[in-house]
Amino acid sequence: MAQHDNEPNFPFPILIGDIGGTNARFAILVDAHSEPKAFPNVATADFATIDEAIQTSVLDKTSLQPRSAILAVAGPVDGDEIDLTNCPWVVRPKQMIAELGFNEVVVVNDFAAQALAVASLDESHRHQIGKGRIEPHASRIVLGPGTGLGVAGLVYAQRRWIPVPGEGGHIDMGPRSKRDFEIFPHLEQIDGRISAEQLLCGRGIVNIYRAICAADGRDASLSTPADITTAGLAGEEPAAETLRLFATYLGRCAGDLALIFMAQGGVYLAGGISQKVIKALEGPEFRAAFEDKAPHQGLLSAMPTFVMTHPLAALSGLAAYARTPGLFGIAIEGRHWKRGGL
Structure with missing residues (x-):
């Protein structure tokens, strides 16, 4: 595999999430060799915030503590507060790091994740x-x-x-x-x-x-x-x-x-x-x-x-990226937050 400068290397376990206007889907990737452990789908209307949905539907249901989160959201990714196009949730990566225990958070467009699935399925x-x-x-x-x-x-x-x-x-x-x-x-x-x-x-x-x-x-x-x-x-x-x-x-x-x-x-x-x-x-x-x-x-x-026809295509695409980010050219400048700003 070709090597690229400044290739990201996300620490495992990794929470991956596909957040649409109506439903959100989450899974945890334990390591680079495992299949994602999927959790039941979440209706976005059932939770006031994405943080509450992650805490209640994922973190409270497992003993695993994800060190990274890679999230695909239905909307443009711009700045530290990311509004979803067809959902009232707002993604605040710095707040997720402070309150949910992640060391790193990456946010990409949801159809970037679908495109990753096209390349990997x-x-x-x-x-x-x-x-x-x-x-x-x-x-x-x-x-x-x-x-x-x-x-x-x-x-x-x-x-x-x-x-x-x-x-x-x-x-x-x-x-x-x-x-x-x-x-x-x-x-x-x-x-x-x-x-x-x-x-x-x-x-x-x-x-x-x-x-x-x-x-x-x-x-x-x-x-x-x-x-x-x-x-x-x-x-x-x-x-x-x-x-x-x-x-x-x-x-x-x-x-x-x-x-x-x-x-x-x-x-x-x-x-x-x-x-x-x-x-x-x-x-x-x-x-x-x-x-x-x-x-x-x-x-x-x-x-x-x-x-x-994959039931969780976007999550599959995100998992492929999480395992081998060097195979995919995703620009994460301005979309990647780390604890302490490092």
């Missing part, structure tokens, strides 16, 4: 949708419909994988087909625009469903993403059309991002929603929309698309 944890072949060291993209829409790129350079997180879920989406032009006027907007996240997440499923009902003059009898998804997978209209359009819009968005990153290493769909709607994604709509990028249909048709 084997084929048993990915389900291919359509055709295409992975180019081993080519760029990759990960998208995750969940509470919001997370997006990250992954590039290979200097013998390491480098995650490129961003806010790609907030790019514009517009109507294209005749049906789109019937539905889009009824979609809920944010400041006059429809972003990808307005369609490609849990509330996006509800947004599409309500717009279909409004366009067709029907009552919107279903109100939750779970109910709409269940009905859609059972073939009940208009929920089934909702899933077909969801797959179409996800394919369009994924294809755009694949072109931006030239993702010949593959496009990877993360998160629980992607896993739940695999049946819908295997229909013709997703790949057709993904490849329909004239004049580059041939380029897109050769790019593989996958659903990541």
